[in-house]
Amino acid sequence: TQLLEQSPQFLSIQEGENLTVYCNSSSVFSSLQWYRQEPGEGPVLLVTVVTGGEVKKLKRLTFQFGDARKDSSLHITAAQPGDTGLYLCAGELEGGSEKLVFGKGTKLTVNP
Amino acid sequence: GAGVSQSPSNKVTEKGKDVELRCDPISGHTALYWYRQSLGQGLEFLIYFQGNSAPDKSGLPSDRFSAERTGGSVSTLTIQRTQQEDSAVYLCASSLGSAREQFFGPGTRLTVL
Numbered sequence: 001t002q003l004l005e006q007s008p009q010f011l012s013i014q015e016g017e018n019l020t021v022y023c024n025s026s027s028v029f030s031s032l033q034w035y036r037q038e039p040g041e042g043p044v045l046l047v048t049v050v051t052g053g054e055v056k057k058l059k060r061l062t063f064q065f066g067d068a069r070k071d072s073s074l075h076i077t078a079a080q081p082g083d084t085g086l087y088l089c090a091g092e093l094e095g096g097s098e099k100l101v102f103g104k105g106t107k108l109t110v111n112p
Numbered sequence: 113g114a115g116v117s118q119s120p121s122n123k124v125t126e127k128g129k130d131v132e133l134r135c136d137p138i139s140g141h142t143a144l145y146w147y148r149q150s151l152g153q154g155l156e157f158l159i160y161f162q163g164n165s166a167p168d169k170s171g172l173p174s175d176r177f178s179a180e181r182t183g184g185s186v187s188t189l190t191i192q193r194t195q196q197e198d199s200a201v202y203l204c205a206s207s208l209g210s211a212r213e214q215f216f217g218p219g220t221r222l223t224v225l
Contacts, residue, residue: 002154004158006154007131008219024197029213030164035143035216040219041219042116042203042205042216042217042219043155043203043216044216045213045214045215078158087200088154088155090155092211092212095162097168098143098160098162098168098209098210098211098216099145099155099157099160099211100155100211101148102154102156102157103154104152104153105154
């Protein structure tokens with residue numbers, strides 16, 4: 001059973017387009033993180049959200065944590081080839097131990 | 113060091129052989145995690161060390177897998193009698209103590225022939 005479901009699994013778009021990646025669960029999380037991973041490297045933390053309804057912006061990336069803290073989204077505006085990579089959501093389960101649960105990731109390709 | 117380092121970066125071994133994977137965390141980080149990333153899958157938690165506490169081994173898939181952390185710093189993940197299904201990228205991460213702020217190494221790609 002996958003605790004965090006990410007969609008879509010693959011996304012190929014043209015430079016300049018907008019996109020949204022979703023991370024959903026039936027479980028409640030005390031925090032949720034988004035990472036980006038490039039080939040041959042480990043994931044790099046982009047953002048952490050902890051409050052239901054929280055919205056954080058990182059340049060062209062907008063992250064939202066659902067009101068019930070069960071889901072999150074990542075929206076990229078005017079995607080660029082440099083945004084290409086594997087986007088992973090990860091969360092700390094409410095009342096859980098000091099571990100992160102990861103989604104399977106969204107592989108994004110931005111074509112010039 | 114500037115970040116988490118792992119060695120080797122690639123390891124090819126024959127089925128049945130033992131392998132050791134090494135992780136050097138960021139200096140001062142008390143928490144250390146091992147994950148496995150298979151093709152098309154997310155990160156699968158394996159084991160977690162926090163300071164001098166007993167490690168959380170709940171993610172180890174079988175008794176062929178073990179890990180230790182010496183002196184609260186370097187960690188070694190050992191896989192005995194490797195099987196083809198063990199082929200994956202093994203990632204190590206460290207943090208100051210919170211699961212939320214993990215810094216990952218580049219991983220070791222293990223291929224079992």
